[in-house]
Each structure stands twice: as C-alpha cells, then as structure tokens.
Amino acid sequence: MIEIKDLHKSYHMGSNTLHVLKGINFNVKEGELVSIMGSSGSGKSTLLNILGMLDEADTGDYTLDGFAIKNLNEKIAANYRNKFLGFIFQSFNLINYKSALDNVAMPLYYQGMKRKERVEKAAHYLEKVGLADWSHHLPNEMSGGQKQRVAIARALASEPKVLLADEPTGALDTKTSYEVMDLIQGINEEGKTILIVTHEPDIAQMTKRIVNLKDGLIINDTKVEQVRAISNV
Amino acid sequence: MFSKDRWDEILEALSANKFRTLLTAFGVFWGITILVLLLALTNGLRNGVTADFGNFATNSMFMWTQQTSISYKGLPKGRFFNYKLGDVEALKAEIPELKYVSPRLQLGGYSGDNNVTRGMKTGAFQVNGDYPEFIKQQPMDITSGRFISYSDIHAKRKTCVIGVDVVKGLYDKEEDPLGTYIKISGVNFMVVGTFKASNSQGDQEEDANTIFVPFTSFGQAFNSGDNVGWMAITGHDGKSITDLKPKIFEIIKARHKIHPDDNRAIGNFDLSEAFGRVNGLFSILGFVGYFVGALVLMSGIIGISNIMLIVVKERTKEIGVRRALGATPWTIKSQILQESLILTISSGMVGISFAAGVIWLMNYILDHSGPVDNFANPSVGMSVVFTALFILVVSGLLAGLIPANSATKMKPVDALRID
Numbered sequence: 001m002i003e004i005k006d007l008h009k010s011y012h013m014g015s016n017t018l019h020v021l022k023g024i025n026f027n028v029k030e031g032e033l034v035s036i037m038g039s040s041g042s043g044k045s046t047l048l049n050i051l052g053m054l055d056e057a058d059t060g061d062y063t064l065d066g067f068a069i070k071n072l073n074e075k076i077a078a079n080y081r082n083k084f085l086g087f088i089f090q091s092f093n094l095i096n097y098k099s100a101l102d103n104v105a106m107p108l109y110y111q112g113m114k115r116k117e118r119v120e121k122a123a124h125y126l127e128k129v130g131l132a133d134w135s136h137h138l139p140n141e142m143s144g145g146q147k148q149r150v151a152i153a154r155a156l157a158s159e160p161k162v163l164l165a166d167e168p169t170g171a172l173d174t175k176t177s178y179e180v181m182d183l184i185q186g187i188n189e190e191g192k193t194i195l196i197v198t199h200e201p202d203i204a205q206m207t208k209r210i211v212n213l214k215d216g217l218i219i220n221d222t223k224v225e226q227v228r229a230i231s232n233v
Numbered sequence: 234m235f236s237k238d239r240w241d242e243i244l245e246a247l248s249a250n251k252f253r254t255l256l257t258a259f260g261v262f263w264g265i266t267i268l269v270l271l272l273a274l275t276n277g278l279r280n281g282v283t284a285d286f287g288n289f290a291t292n293s294m295f296m297w298t299q300q301t302s303i304s305y306k307g308l309p310k311g312r313f314f315n316y317k318l319g320d321v322e323a324l325k326a327e328i329p330e331l332k333y334v335s336p337r338l339q340l341g342g343y344s345g346d347n348n349v350t351r352g353m354k355t356g357a358f359q360v361n362g363d364y365p366e367f368i369k370q371q372p373m374d375i376t377s378g379r380f381i382s383y384s385d386i387h388a389k390r391k392t393c394v395i396g397v398d399v400v401k402g403l404y405d406k407e408e409d410p411l412g413t414y415i416k417i418s419g420v421n422f423m424v425v426g427t428f429k430a431s432n433s434q435g436d437q438e439e440d441a442n443t444i445f446v447p448f449t450s451f452g453q454a455f456n457s458g459d460n461v462g463w464m465a466i467t468g469h470d471g472k473s474i475t476d477l478k479p480k481i482f483e484i485i486k487a488r489h490k491i492h493p494d495d496n497r498a499i500g501n502f503d504l505s506e507a508f509g510r511v512n513g514l515f516s517i518l519g520f521v522g523y524f525v526g527a528l529v530l531m532s533g534i535i536g537i538s539n540i541m542l543i544v545v546k547e548r549t550k551e552i553g554v555r556r557a558l559g560a561t562p563w564t565i566k567s568q569i570l571q572e573s574l575i576l577t578i579s580s581g582m583v584g585i586s587f588a589a590g591v592i593w594l595m596n597y598i599l600d601h602s603g604p605v606d607n608f609a610n611p612s613v614g615m616s617v618v619f620t621a622l623f624i625l626v627v628s629g630l631l632a633g634l635i636p637a638n639s640a641t642k643m644k645p646v647d648a649l650r651i652d
C-alpha cells in the first residue's frame with residue numbers, strides 16, 4: 001500500500017539546515033496497523049505529514065496504492081488526500097462552528113456528494129463510533145474522547161485507503177485513550193491500513209508493528225503481539 | 234457557481250461571528266448609503282435649480298434695447314432706440330430656423346405703484362402686451378377662460394388674462410372674474426381668462442402677479458405705436474439659439490443703423506446658454522457625488538478586505554484542516570471571494586434600501602411642508618442603482634482577492650501547525 005525509498009527531508013531556517021529525515025525506507029502492506037515511535041524531534045510527524053501529502057519530501061520515492069506521489073500540484077494533492085487518506089490529529093481539529101454530523105460530512109462535501117447522501121453516510125459513521133445521539137452537538141459540547149471519535153468518523157467517511165493518526169491519544173486520559181484504540185483496532189480489523197504516531201509504549205503495543213525512529217533513521221522495525229485495548233478498559 | 238451547499242457553507246462561516254460580520258458590513262452599508270444620498274441630493278439641487286427656469290422653452294433668448302456705444306453713419310453714440318414690429322416680421326422672414334419671435338410691451342412691476350383698479354380695489358401688477366404664441370414659449374395653466382388670441386390681436390380687443398394673485402387682489406372670494414372689467418392705467422380691459430404658473434417652483438410669485446393683454450391693444454391703449462419693448466425668441470428643435478444669435482443681431486443692427494461691432498446696444502439673455510451652464514455645473518456635481526461616494530465606499534471595502542484578512546488568518550488552521558480533508562486551493566479561494574462578495578452585496582443592498590428610505594422621507598417632508606428654494610424631488614434613477622451594484626460586485630471581489638490568496642499561500646502542514 002505504501003512504499004517509501006530513501007526519503008530525505010530538511011528544514012531551512014536562515015543559514016541553518018536541519019536534516020530531519022535522512023533516508024527512510026519502509027513499506028506498509030494493506031491491512032497493517034503500524035505505530036511509529038521515537039523521541040521528541042526524531043521526525044515522526046514530519047514523516048507522517050509527507051505520507052499525508054501535507055508536506056513534500058526533498059528527495060526519495062513515495063508510492064501510495066500504486067500512484068507515484070511526486071511533484072503533485074495542490075489540486076491533485078487535495079484530490080488524492082480526499083480519496084486515499086483520512087487524518088486523525090492529536091488536537092482533533094474539528095471545525096467548531098459545525099455540528100458533529102457536519103464535521104463528519106466535510107470530506108464528502110469536497111467529494112461533491114449530494115447533501116442527502118452525505119448526511120446519511122455521515123450519520124452511519126457517527127453511529128459506528130457510538131455517537132449517533134450526538135450528531136447535532138457542537139464540538140465544544142463534547143468531551144475529548146467524543147471529539148476524537150467524531151474525528152475518526154470524519155476520517156472514515158470518505159472511505160480512504162489509509163488512516164494517518166498523529167498522536168491520536170496524546171490529549172486523552174488513559175481510559176479514553178484505550179477506548180479510542182479499541183475503536184481503531186476494530187476499524188483495522190475491517191481491513192483498513194492504519195499508521196499511528198505515538199510515544200506511548202502501551203499504545204504502540206496495541207498495534208501490530210512498531211517502527212522506531214531515531215535521528216531521522218529507522219533503527220528498529222518489529223512485528224509485535226497485539227494487546228487488545230478492550231482488555232485494559 | 235452557487236449551490237445550496239455553498240450557501241450554507243458561506244452563511245455558516247459568516248454567522249460564526251455575527252458581531253464582527255455586522256461591523257464589517259456597516260462600512261460598505263455606510264459607503265453606499267452616502268454614495269446614493271449624494272447623487273440624490275445632487276439631483277434634488279438640479280431639479281430645484283432647473284425648475285427656476287420655469288417651463289420656459291430652453292432653446293430661447295430674450296432681447297431688449299440698450300444705448301448704442303459706437304457712433305455710426307452720422308448717428309452719435311449713446312443713442313436710444315426701439316425695436317419695431319417690423320423687426321419681428323424681418324426676423325421671422327429672414328431666419329426660418331426661428332420657431333417663435335414674440336414681441337412684448339411691458340408696464341409696471343409688482344414692486345411698482347398701483348396701476349390697476351377695480352371698483353374700490355387697487356393693486357400693483359406687471360402688465361405684459363403679448364402675442365398668443367407666448368404661452369407656447371412659457372407654458373402656463375389656464376385655470377378658467379382662455380389665453381389671448383389672434384382675433385384679439387387683429388381687432389385690438391381690450392381683453393386680458395390675469396394671474397391668481399391678481400384675482401386675489403381685485404376680487405372677493407366667490408366672485409367669477411370672467412367677463413368683468415379691470416382698469417389698467419385708466420383703460421378698461423375685460424377679463425377673458427385666468428392662469429397660474431404650471432411649475433410650482435421659482436418665480437411663481439411674479440408670474441401670479443402678471444396680467445397679459447393683446448400686444449396690439451397694449452400699443453393702442455398706452456400709445457406705444459409699433460414699438461416693441463423686448464422679444465422672446467425661440468429656435469426650432471435642434472437649431473441652437475446660441476448659434477442663431479449672431480444672425481439675429483446682424484439683422485437688428487442693420488435695421489437700426491447700429492455699428493456692426495457695437496455689442497452693447499442690444500441687451501440679451503440666452504436661456505439655452507444659461508441652462509447649459511447650469512446643466513454642466515450639475516454634471517460636475519454629479520461627478521463629485523460619484524467621486525466622494527466612491528471614496529467613502531472604498532474605505533468600507535478596505536474595511537471588508539481587512540477583516541477578511543484577519544478572519545483568514547484566524548481560520549488558518551481551519552483552512553489547513555479543510556485542505557487535509559480534500560479542499561482544493563480554488564475551493565478555499567472561491568469560498569472566501571464569495572463570502573466577501575455576499576458581505577459587500579448584502580450590506581450594499583441594505584445601504585441602497587436605507588438610502589431609498591431616506592430619499593422617500595425627504596420627498597415626503599418636501600411634499601408636506603411646501604417647496605424649498607433650489608431643491609426639489611431628490612431621487613436617483615435605476616441606472617444609478619445598477620452602477621452602485623456593479624461597483625459593489627467589483628469591490629466585493631477586490632476586497633476578497635488579497636485574503637483569498639493569502640489563505641492558500643501556506644502549505645497545509647504549516648497551516649495545521651498553527652494554533
């Protein structure tokens with residue numbers, strides 16, 4: 001599903017250059033649930049953003065579901081993001097003047113789907129994350145866990161090939177984190193490919209594979225015995 | 234371009250911060266209100282001032298005699314002379330472009346001595362000896378009876394047509410003036426008609442104080458022979474009286490042995506020239522109205538642009554999220570353009586309606602408290618409204634352009650990083 005070869009990325013600040021990714025090679029097959037770990041500043045988010053086409057690598061190859069992702073203009077990148085990818089952020093990034101339902105329906109709006117269909121579909125995914133009764137609430141009327149569920153429903157709504165989550169549990173307490181991880185495990189079981197950036201080992205243990213980053217290189221890439229989140233709740 | 238979804242999306246964004254949206258809208262509202270009001274006031278002034286010209290055919294001039302200023306053919310300078318009825322015939326015959334040449338004799342004036350009596354009542358009125366076509370040069374409403382006619386002229390009948398104030402001055406309330414006699418400087422004239430000025434503005438007082446008698450009867454009654462006091466000359470449509478003037482002067486000068494270069498001997502007032510000057514003045518005023526209004530409007534637009542810029546900045550993260558979810562840069566840009574367009578147009582419409590209300594109120598007050606000098610019927614035409622709308626659309630787009638561009642300048646990843 002994802003193939004990365006010799007990926008480099010540097011940031012330039014004035015005369016200083018910060019080489020963040022120094023040649024990443026890694027593949028993700030369909031249906032995998034991968035966590036990316038590493039200390040703060042190791043380049044996890046940078047890598048995930050490049051995978052999400054929110055940012056561009058300096059050199060290297062990136063293929064997503066057979067499409068070469070290189071020198072895309074913003075319009076095509078936007079379409080690919082809409083079709084192939086779903087994002088889950090640490091700070092949820094819901095639009096605060098839109099109801100939960102409308103938030104979930106947003107990617108469908110950008111697909112040009114008709115309102116009626118959109119609402120039906122969004123309602124279906126809200127129900128899937130257990131928030132059917134909350135569809136008309138605004139984000140600030142919900143708890144952090146609920147907001148992240150809405151964000152997950154939004155990421156699923158466009159039926160993407162890959163979910164990218166940057167510290168999805170970073171703003172949640174342990175119990176809520178596990179509930180969210182349970183939801184993510186469920187979604188993975190249905191066949192969705194999921195990448196999670198985290199620096200919490202217990203969260204990483206709930207994925208099927210841990211990739212360890214250090215100073216811009218992968219130092220470790222191991223399959224793990226998946227811990228069921230539900231058993232910790 | 235506009236689907237219901239877009240509408241919802243835009244209205245939602247605009248109503249997310251109602252107070253700020255309102256404040257922003259106020260700038261454009263105010264600008265367009267001032268623009269429309271300025272133009273309406275200009276129109277009111279124009280209507281008021283041009284009404285002072287009465288309904289007088291504007292392609293007209295008036296001509297009277299003054300002293301000669303150059304000696305010529307053995308005649309000294311400083312000589313007085315009189316127009317004759319023959320001059321009128323000569324002008325009519327030699328310049329076919331002239332529509333009317335009306336000679337007039339005049340007596341008294343409303344500030345002069347009492348010159349008209351009826352029984353015990355007396356009054357000081359302006360008495361004009363005129364030809365029937367004068368009413369075509371200066372239309373007036375005949376309220377009863379008729380105006381003087383050519384049979385009056387030929388028979389030198391002592392008839393007269395009197396203004397409303399003359400009626401008030403010489404008659405009791407329930408009296409019918411038609412068929413009665415009044416004594417003008419000792420000579421009896423029969424009243425055959427009454428009139429009032431047909432415009433409600435300007436010199437109405439003077440008009441109402443006037444008595445018209447047939448030109449020939451006037452000459453006979455007051456021994457002016459075939460002298461003519463002054464002439465009101467109107468050109469045919471499309472033949473400018475200003476252009477015909479030199480030819481008229483040439484004929485008159487030749488007939489009265491006036492030096493061709495003597496420009497002082499003939500006094501004249503060119504109504505069409507004066508009218509043109511006034512019109513020109515108001516075209517300039519109208520332009521100034523547009524200019525000032527547009528400037529005020531511009532500050533409103535800069536306000537919108539400014540606020541949109543702040544809004545875009547505040548919504549940087551939201552825009553980043555939308556782009557992560559698949560919004561193309563153009564979708565974002567067009568949404569911001571449309572937000573600014575809707576904001577400008579709707580606040581502009583409210584401004585236009587508000588200005589229309591104010592104009593209506595002004596007209597209402599003018600109608601109820603009577604006319605004001607040099608001001609009448611302030612109004613704007615549809616063309617002004619459309620121009621204003623056009624300005625609004627263009628300015629809405631301009632206002633949105635800079636914010637829209639800045640909204641998509643940032644990479645999505647950077648936009649998302651902002652808190």
Ligand SMILES: Nc1ncnc2c1ncn2[C@@H]1O[C@H](COP(=O)(O)OP(=O)(O)OP(=O)(O)O)[C@@H](O)[C@H]1O
Nearest residue numbers: 011013018020039040041042043044045046047199
């Ligand atoms: N836009 C940027 N400009 C300059 N430097 C940047 C930029 N984004 C990231 N960096 C730097 O690149 C390095 C890697 O950042 P990144 O966000 O990928 O780290 P991370 O592994 O996600 O860390 P954390 O666990 O704290 O989220 C850091 O040193 C960071 O300061």
Ligand SMILES: [Mg+2]
Nearest residue numbers: 044045046166
């Ligand atoms: Mg990070």
